Amino acid sequence: MPLIKSISGIRGTIGDKEGENLTPAAIVRFTAAFAWLLLQKKNKKRGTKMVIGRDGRSSGEMVRGYVADTLIKMGIDVIDLGLSTTPTVEIAVKMEKALGGIIITASHNPEEWNALKLLNSKGEFISAKRGQKVLELAEKKDFETAAAKKAGTLIKDDSYLQKHIDGILKYPLVNAKAIAEQEYKIVVDAINSTGAIFVPALLKALGVNDVIVLNGEVNGKFAHNPEPLPEHLSQLSNEVVKQKAHLGIAVDPDVDRLCFVCEDGSMFGEEYTLVAVADYILGKRSGNTVSNMSSTKALKEITKEHKGKYFPSAVGEVNVVKKMKEAKAVIGGEGNGGIIVPDFHYGRDALIGIALFLSHLAEQKKSISSLRKMYPDYFISKNKIALEKETDVDSIFEKIRKKYKKQPINTEDGLKIEFDNDWVHLRTSNTEPIIRIYAESDFETKANNMAMQLMRDIKEFS
DSSP states (O other), X not given: OOOEEETTEEEEEBSSOBTTBBOHHHHHHXXXXXXXXXXXXXXXXXXXXXXXXXXXXXTHHHHHHHHHHHHHHTTOEEEEEEEOOHHHHHHHHHHTTOSEEEEEOOTXXXXXXXXXXXXXXXXXXXOHHHXXXXXXXXXXXXXXXXXXSSOOOEXXXXXXXXXXXXXXXXXXXXXXXXXXXXXXXXXXXXXXXXXXXHHHHHHHHTTOOEEXXXXXXXXXXXXXXXXXXXXXXXXXXXXXXXXXXXXXXXXXXXXXXXXXXXXXXXXXXXXXXXXXXXXXXXXXXXXXXXXXXXXXXXXXXXXXXXXXXXXXXXXXXXXXXXXXXXXXXXXXXXTTTEEEBTTTBSSXXXXXXXXXXXXXXXHHTOOHHHHHTTSOOOEEEEEEEEOOTTOOHHHHHHHHHHHTTTSOEEOSSSXXXXXXXXXXXXXXXXXXXXXXXXXXXXXXXXXXXXXXXXXXXXXXXX
């Protein structure tokens, strides 16, 4: 499996084949290139601190060691949060006034993967321009690697779990009183990662005392595919029904994606996590919304109902955040269950998402399945095709564009083709060697059929 280098960092399977695996040498090289770039822009207010944290996968401690040692040798003080979450590290970077941060996580990828996610001094993913510069420096080794005159220090800090939760409790739209009054019973699928630590702690702080945790041992041996999709959540669904719980919660290994299971075991739908939270926030404050163009059109409809404006962005958190700032959005995110609350912080955060969703549910005083019925039923068929090393994706997309030239087509991020009120979006993944094929319609079979047709087109033109 080739090492994947993107503007947000690098990821790959752990191994010793340079260029194909995430090797110790690659970890050191990319860490050093990123740190060197940050050191060129340091100022007295920020000093020379960087924040690191990791999810629960088994390779995390090994990768952490190489990252921390590299930074320390370069004279950087390392604030090590240990087992943490992506949003918690993002918050810590800003609170610590650090130069930046590195999150050691491969997010939804299987356990044999790991990655370095790179954050700027605002605790946000670095820009495309900065990311490209890191890649170039790392490839050319065009930076100073000599040890600093004075080594940095390693500071272990486990206080940010509580600081993150305290911030959520203080957020004005989180209604902990209403949540506690409902006396919810909740089942959590923590996928053997740090959600097992952070989600129950948050729920307890919100007044939820009856919490059942599945896959709660933080050992990185994921009990199932870690991407929180319906086909991977049968255990959670069955347990919600068995325990007669009010709902189930699933997060991914680094706790930036979020989805819910209804009391009857049905899926609330990861696409509707953002829709429900946006509905709640727009009911409290007026404003605009943003989601990536692979997300459901239901958000656009809800936004219009609340007299706001909806703006689509290219896929990728950094692109969504950029568009949110331009549009002055009050809520945004991605249809994969990523919630971004801008006046909390500009990053996908399942923890603030849980608190806002439960506040909405509690104030509505409905079952979660009844809440779901408040929103339109659209279906997104999500598919992917693995790529061979030499696949010419640009050529394939150009042939597809010509085939459907009579349809409205957006080429900002791959190809998005509109068919009346339906759409299909084709794009290469930033995190895996695949083409993603998403299609949305008001009928599941129609969405599937559209996706299957485009997959046939891809194979035909390959």
